[in-house]
Amino acid sequence: MVVLLVDAANVVGSRPDGWWRDRAGATSRLLARLAPLTGRELPAPGGGAVVCDEVVAVVEGAARGVDAPPRVTLVRAEGSGDDALAGSAARLAGEGRELLVVTADRGLRARLPEGAAVAGPGWLYDVLPA
Template identity: 75%
Template sequence: MTVLLVDAANVVGSRPDGWWRDRAGATTRLLVRLAQLPERRLSGPDGGVVVCDGVVAVVEGKARDVPAPDGVRVERAGGSGDDALAACAARLAQEGTPLLVVTADRGLRARLPAGAAVAGPGWLLAALDETGCVPPA
């Protein structure tokens, strides 16, 4: 069982779909999709299987006040989203929580606990599409 720790701004910003016109709305749509992942089996970034036990999404900036749907724990960054995500990853790793961090940010990846598994936004978006986790209409 694995917890997905998602850099929401990084995932939202990975597709040029107009998200910049409504950052909060784009983040809300992502969170609703993420809420459908717990207890699902996903094709892992390494070709194996990831059983999603839970989802933690770090939100920041204009998206900081979006509602948290059932099934997603939202960490609201008071300042830097990277700082909040790195701190959350450290806490989860210290608790022994199996973790898969989703971000393309190389600087952030370097700040993660040793041995933390990492996947890019493309993997997550493909997994959401593959499992039928659709955005709200």
């Protein structure tokens, strides 16, 4: 059982689909697609499988005010989204939760707790329902 911790801005920004014209709308669409992952078995990055126990998404900036769909917990970054995600990862790891963090940000990856699994946005888009 893993907590899927998603860097929403990084995932949204990984595809040039016009998200910059409506960051909040693009984030809301991503969150709606994340909701069905809770409770599902997913292919693990690198092989095997994991069961997604909870989806936590960090939102920032213009997307901070979006509504959370059912089965997605939002962390609304007051400042830096990276700081909020690193803090959430540390808290969850401190609770003994297993993490799968989704981000392509190398600097952020270096700030994650030891043992946290990491996947890029491409992996997430591959497992998201259409």
